[in-house]
Amino acid sequence: MKQTTIPARKDVPAQDQWDLSSLFPGDAEWNTALDRFASYTDAVNAYREKLCPAEGSAAHSGGSPADWAAALSLWEEAQRLAERLGNYAFLKKSADESDSANLDRTGRYLMAASAFEAALSWVVPALQALGEDTVRSWISPDAPEPLKSSFAPFAVWIEKLLRLKPFILSEKEERILALQLEAHQAPRNAFSILTNVDIDFGTVKTEKGEEPLSQTTWSKFLENPDRAVRKQAYEKFYGAYDAHKNTLATLYTGSVNQDVATARIRGYSSARKMELFPDHVDEAVYDNLVKTVRSNLAPLHKYYAVRKRALKVDQLRHYDVYVPLVGEIKSTTPYGQAVELITDALAPLGAEYTDTLKKGLLGGWVDRYENKGKRSGAFSSGGYDGYPYILMNYKEEVLRDVFTLAHEGGHSMHSHYSARSNPFMSYNYTIFEAEVASTFNEDLLFRRLMSTAKDERMKAYLLSTRASDILATLYRQTMFAEYEHRAHALVEEGTPLTVELLRSEYRSLLETYFGPEMAFENESDLEGLRIPHFYNAYYVYKYATGISASLALAERVSSGGDRERDDYFAFLKSGGSRYPIDALKVAGVDMQSPAPIEAACKSFAAIVDQLDAIL
Numbered sequence: 001m002k003q004t005t006i007p008a009r010k011d012v013p014a015q016d017q018w019d020l021s022s023l024f025p026g027d028a029e030w031n032t033a034l035d036r037f038a039s040y041t042d043a044v045n046a047y048r049e050k051l052c053p054a055e056g057s058a059a060h061s062g063g064s065p066a067d068w069a070a071a072l073s074l075w076e077e078a079q080r081l082a083e084r085l086g087n088y089a090f091l092k093k094s095a096d097e098s099d100s101a102n103l104d105r106t107g108r109y110l111m112a113a114s115a116f117e118a119a120l121s122w123v124v125p126a127l128q129a130l131g132e133d134t135v136r137s138w139i140s141p142d143a144p145e146p147l148k149s150s151f152a153p154f155a156v157w158i159e160k161l162l163r164l165k166p167f168i169l170s171e172k173e174e175r176i177l178a179l180q181l182e183a184h185q186a187p188r189n190a191f192s193i194l195t196n197v198d199i200d201f202g203t204v205k206t207e208k209g210e211e212p213l214s215q216t217t218w219s220k221f222l223e224n225p226d227r228a229v230r231k232q233a234y235e236k237f238y239g240a241y242d243a244h245k246n247t248l249a250t251l252y253t254g255s256v257n258q259d260v261a262t263a264r265i266r267g268y269s270s271a272r273k274m275e276l277f278p279d280h281v282d283e284a285v286y287d288n289l290v291k292t293v294r295s296n297l298a299p300l301h302k303y304y305a306v307r308k309r310a311l312k313v314d315q316l317r318h319y320d321v322y323v324p325l326v327g328e329i330k331s332t333t334p335y336g337q338a339v340e341l342i343t344d345a346l347a348p349l350g351a352e353y354t355d356t357l358k359k360g361l362l363g364g365w366v367d368r369y370e371n372k373g374k375r376s377g378a379f380s381s382g383g384y385d386g387y388p389y390i391l392m393n394y395k396e397e398v399l400r401d402v403f404t405l406a407h408e409g410g411h412s413m414h415s416h417y418s419a420r421s422n423p424f425m426s427y428n429y430t431i432f433e434a435e436v437a438s439t440f441n442e443d444l445l446f447r448r449l450m451s452t453a454k455d456e457r458m459k460a461y462l463l464s465t466r467a468s469d470i471l472a473t474l475y476r477q478t479m480f481a482e483y484e485h486r487a488h489a490l491v492e493e494g495t496p497l498t499v500e501l502l503r504s505e506y507r508s509l510l511e512t513y514f515g516p517e518m519a520f521e522n523e524s525d526l527e528g529l530r531i532p533h534f535y536n537a538y539y540v541y542k543y544a545t546g547i548s549a550s551l552a553l554a555e556r557v558s559s560g561g562d563r564e565r566d567d568y569f570a571f572l573k574s575g576g577s578r579y580p581i582d583a584l585k586v587a588g589v590d591m592q593s594p595a596p597i598e599a600a601c602k603s604f605a606a607i608v609d610q611l612d613a614i615l
Contacts, residue, residue, distance in 0.1 A: 006370055009372065012371050017368075034085055040116070091389055095374055121178070128162075167268060173265075194248070201214055201218075235523075248530075252487070270488070271488045271538070285591055286541055288597070290485075292597040300475050300513065303467060304316060306608060325464040341402060345449070346406075360416075361405070366391075369394055410438035417572040428575060435542070436584070440554050440568075447558065460615060477540045477541065483505060483506055484538065484540070552588075
């Protein structure tokens with residue numbers, strides 16, 4: 001369905017909306033469940049006196065296994081209901097943020113969930129306070145029945161809690177840290193308000209007249225084929241950042257200082273160690289990523305040389321790197337046809353996978369098209385109960401939206417298999433693994449479209465789009481990872497961060513990664529002060545490792561047989577039952593080795609070579 005107007009939510013046909021009845025039949029049933037959710041607080045707290053010693057109490061058994069099993073079962077039921085309540089409220093709000101009822105529902109859920117968390121914040125510390133040998137005896141494979149069955153749903157979750165125990169402080173100290181959580185959001189929140197609300201970026205003169213420049217329109221201007229428009233937008237955008245550079249540097253420094261301080265308070269050797277420890281990812285994995293990508297920068301530098309020639313410019317400037325090398329292909333892919341195209345491309349995964357995905361994409365999983373008040377972009381939102389829903393703003397004349405649908409379908413199928421293969425307390429996979437299944441699907445779709453492309457322009461479009469995607473995810477995120485680690489390491493070494501130091505560090509990385517073809521502006525290094533992900537420390541490297549793993553797995557499954565496919569399904573079904581490195585090893589990829597990253601760089605190099613030959 002090609003949209004010529006944007007309808008109100010009430011005018012969207014039912015078949016184009018997601019079917020939320022897998023969560024709740026309707027709003028009335030949701031309201032009833034929210035009331036029931038509140039009752040769990042008293043039900044679990046009834047066990048507190050037995051399980052949690054009073055302050056100052058020296059003699060307390062810590063509770064019997066039977067009492068712990070009963071309390072945890074109620075706690076699990078409550079958490080599972082909370083996830084379902086939250087998912088329903090979030091999805092309704094995402095579909096129409098202009099509906100006050102949706103905003104009210106989300107607010108009531110958040111208040112109820114916050115009250116529940118606060119009232120039951122004693123559960124995890126009380127469990128961790130028990131002797132490790134005692135707790136392990138409950139989840140041991142040799143534990144007697146009914147003990148073994150009672151704690152089986154919690155075994156993986158408890159193991160992970162025990163691993164974190166050396167870094168858990170006393171109850172009073174944990175309470176102090178918890179009370180500071182909101183204050184610790186100040187640098188991130190201030191950065192967001194400053195860059196999204198307070199800074200006036202002005203306007204850009206285009207053939208349509210003066211158009212507003214903002215965080216939202218910035219990328220559109222940088223993709224404009226008119227170089228004068230790109231240059232003007234770039235200078236105005238970074239001119240605004242230059243006017244606030246001291247404030248921005250201070251905010252980021254505050255965020256880094258908080259990371260370092262929290263790591264030291266908890267007893268970690270570094271902030272990076274603290275962030276990687278919960279996923280059981282060795283710091284060598286991080287260093288290996290940076291080292292391997294740095295040793296494979298030649299294909300990236302060639303890409304920029306190809307871009308320079310294709311754009312026919314004397315000097316490639318920083319504002320030239322996002323304009324498409326090949327304009328949008330004029331093609332029409334109706335939604336149903338896109339589903340057929342995707343499931344055909346994913347045939348190497350077998351009929352069970354493609355039939356399930358096809359049924360979901362054509363059934364109630366997807367909210368397909370734009371409507372007034374709907375959230376922009378796309379996402380997958382899978383839970384333990386209900387469908388693994390997908391939000392789209394699908395446009396049949398935009399070929400990239402087919403890739404987006406394949407990407408979100410990968411996330412949803414990952415959630416589908418994880419939820420059906422694990423207990424609730426250990427079904428959810430980590431962010432480290434999250435981008436693997438989605439970018440895997442994109443790669444298979446790219447392979448399929450390349451094999452059926454009928455003209456050189458379509459091939460050039462596909463190659464340039466794929467090169468841009470891999471560059472942004474593999475190379476750029478690794479550069480970001482290197483920068484934020486430098487910033488944290490400087491503070492840990494006792495070197496204060498200043499705006500000059502931050503800019504100097506970032507400029508050296510820009511010059512290394514972009515290579516000799518790029519001519520930078522004086523303000524180019526201010527880019528390091530505008531990346532929101534830097535306020536979520538040691539997060540961006542997961543994008544680079546994720547696409548490296550997915551490219552390796554896509555090649556392994558495409559060129560392999562039943563064993564390789566079964567290994568990949570074992571990964572999809574792992575959920576949170578394994579640590580991410582172990583889950584990917586089951587699939588056939590060792591992220592502790594440089595091999596997957598080197599293979600990803602070679603894949604990028606091959607695409608650049610093909611693109612160069614066509615252009």
